[in-house]
Amino acid sequence: MMRLVLGPMEGVLDHLMRELLTDINDYDLCVTEFVRVVDQKLPEHVFHRLCPELSQGSMTKSGVPVHLQLLGQDPIWMAENANFAAELGAKGIDINFGCPAKTVNKSKGGAALLQHPEMIHQVVKACREAVPSHIPVSAKIRLGWEDPQDCFEIVDAVESAGANELTVHARTKMGGYKANEIKWEYIEKIRQKHQIPLIANGEIWGFEDGQRCMQVTGVDSLMVCRGAFNIPNLGNMVKYDHQPMAWYDVVSLMIAYSRYEIKGDKGLYYPNRIKQWLSYLRHQYTQADELFRAIRRFNTAQPIVETIQEFQQRLVVNA
Structure with a gap:
């Protein structure tokens, strides 16, 4: 095993x-x-x-x-x-x-x-x-x-x-x-x-x-x-031998990550961590590049979270 x-x-x-x-x-x-x-x-x-x-x-x-x-x-x-x-x-x-x-x-x-x-x-x-x-x-x-x-x-x-x-x-x-x-x-x-x-x-x-x-x-x-x-x-x-996670589920996971309790200095490094994660995701998911470009200019958590949520809503509408 x-x-x-x-x-x-x-x-x-x-x-x-x-x-x-x-x-x-x-x-x-x-x-x-x-x-x-x-x-x-x-x-x-x-x-x-x-x-x-x-x-x-x-x-x-x-x-x-x-x-x-x-x-x-x-x-x-x-x-x-x-x-x-x-x-x-x-x-x-x-x-x-x-x-x-x-x-x-x-x-x-x-x-x-x-x-x-x-x-x-x-x-x-x-x-x-x-x-x-x-x-x-x-x-x-x-x-x-x-x-x-x-x-x-x-x-x-x-x-x-x-x-x-x-x-x-x-x-x-x-x-x-x-x-x-x-x-x-x-x-x-x-x-x-x-x-x-x-x-x-x-x-x-x-x-x-x-x-x-x-x-x-x-x-x-x-x-x-x-x-x-x-x-x-x-x-x-x-x-x-599971199949790779679907992109919609990956976006949901990013939102879940964003909802974790963030206090003190954690709130400061969240933008860098989520951008790093997207830079890795781009190797597997072509859609990750669009989301990365959308949040790249933000340095605080709130606009990044809102952008990811909007991105997810678009996926639902287009599904």
Whole structure:
């Protein structure tokens, strides 16, 4: 039986989107956007801002467990914050060694550490020792910075540090998100050489992709990220071979997202989040381009919501 994880996307997949997507898909697990750790123990509100689910048993309202992700390179401070997250109620701690963003890599975070397996080992080991044994500590990596052959040393660093699970995005950092750079076969090679449980990630856009990925890798746990924004019901497409959600239903979903309670700074970032979502939807739905152009000039929530509602009413009239 396939296990399907809704992966993190920094600046896009917030708790509102997790709630929305887990409500309409049968995901088994979610992972938050990363909490950036530098040189201090972060205050409680930082963890609750990125993972409000901590207040409800570290689960979405539909009952899907949520693991909290950390990103950083200092073993001591990573361990301190991992332990604090566990104290706050996190069901699992995930460590990001895969983010390819230049701003993150420039400060030796995310995928930059793929060039330093010993540092990866130290960070994972420190976090594993700091977190109670019943709470899983996992990591997410790419195959390497430039050479996919580096993956074996990187996986060994994670496994020997005591991690419970490892997500492998089957591209190098330099491979970015290019479809022709995907190398699922390396996950199968990793599985043959190592004992750590694996989650396969990268270029899973539907049922056939999921089945082929499992066949190539020998892994039955998959993670989807970008595709979940292109097609909101991708989870059920991958898991149960459902058809893509109709455009009218996608618009209704955007309205539902817009109706979520928005307070404080959430109201400020809503316009950017809905525009980002539409930019992903345009890859699957040609109609999304018209709606994106209609709301592009607005910087506050109200006119955007009104425009989406008008767009939906037109769809009803023209149906």
